[in-house]
Amino acid sequence: IQMTQSPSSLSAxxxxxxxxxCRASENIxxxxxxxxxxxxxxxxxxxxxxxxLQSGVPSRFSGSGSGRDFTLTLNNLQPEDSxxxxxxxxxxxxxxFGGGTKVxxx
Amino acid sequence: EVHLVQPTxxxxxxxxxxxxxxxxxxxxxxxxxxxxxxQMPGKGLEWVGIIYPFDSDTRxxxxxxxxxxxSADKSINTAYxxxxxxxxxxxxTYYCARSVTSSGSAYExxxxxxxxxxxx
Numbered sequence: 001i002q003m004t005q006s007p008s009s010l011s012a013x014x015x016x017x018x019x020x021x022c023r024a025s026e027n028i029x030x031x032x033x034x035x036x037x038x039x040x041x042x043x044x045x046x047x048x049x050x051x052x053l054q055s056g057v058p059s060r061f062s063g064s065g066s067g068r069d070f071t072l073t074l075n076n077l078q079p080e081d082s083x084x085x086x087x088x089x090x091x092x093x094x095x096x097f098g099g100g101t102k103v104x105x106x
Numbered sequence: 107e108v109h110l111v112q113p114t115x116x117x118x119x120x121x122x123x124x125x126x127x128x129x130x131x132x133x134x135x136x137x138x139x140x141x142x143x144x145q146m147p148g149k150g151l152e153w154v155g156i157i158y159p160f161d162s163d164t165r166x167x168x169x170x171x172x173x174x175x176x177s178a179d180k181s182i183n184t185a186y187x188x189x190x191x192x193x194x195x196x197x198x199t200y201y202c203a204r205s206v207t208s209s210g211s212a213y214e215x216x217x218x219x220x221x222x223x224x225x226x
Contacts, residue, residue: 033212042219048212092209094167097151
């Protein structure tokens with residue numbers, strides 16, 4: 001299953017709302033996960049099952065979607081949100097990731 | 107909290123063999139699936155494969171099948187990723203990560219990654 005993520009990068013200001021999309025090449029139900037990765041660090045799970053926020057993740061992060069189209073929304077962007085965000089389908093093996101979206105703070 | 111411990115870095119020459127490890131910090135390690143993920147320099151994440159240490163059930167990405175071997179030793183809570191003959195193009199950071207199932211669940215815990223550098 002191919003995962004297409006867009007945009008590949010974006011620049012936004014503190015307090016902005018940011019939206020990242022991920023499209024699967026076929027129906028993956030709600031088996032879509034989002035990870036945050038900061039430079040030199042391992043990815044960290046933000047959202048599983050398309051919309052379930054992991055414990056400790058700020059509520060300004062949210063996920064939505066099902067089937068083929070999914071969205072990660074960051075409300076009230078903060079400086080610490082500067083990172084690369086990856087989507088991943090866990091519907092079936094081989095699992096697959098999107099190309100990543102680098103979020104920069106202006 | 108489960109910790110997955112990986113060596114920080116390995117430096118090898120083309121043609122050499124290598125096995126990198128991923129050790130879990132608790133006995134429940136054997137009841138979860140351990141996946142391997144590659145990240146080439148400046149690039150995205152690529153799924154390599156996954157193993158269930160309890161019975162060594164293993165799945166590979168078609169892109170990596172035949173290129174690497176995934177194994178595990180449940181007696182020491184450790185999974186491995188192995189190359190028989192490294193190429194320069196194998197240079198990357200390799201992460202291990204834990205999930206409840208082989209598919210259907212997310213990677214909730216990650217190792218810190220092993221930077222594998224293959225250079226003559």
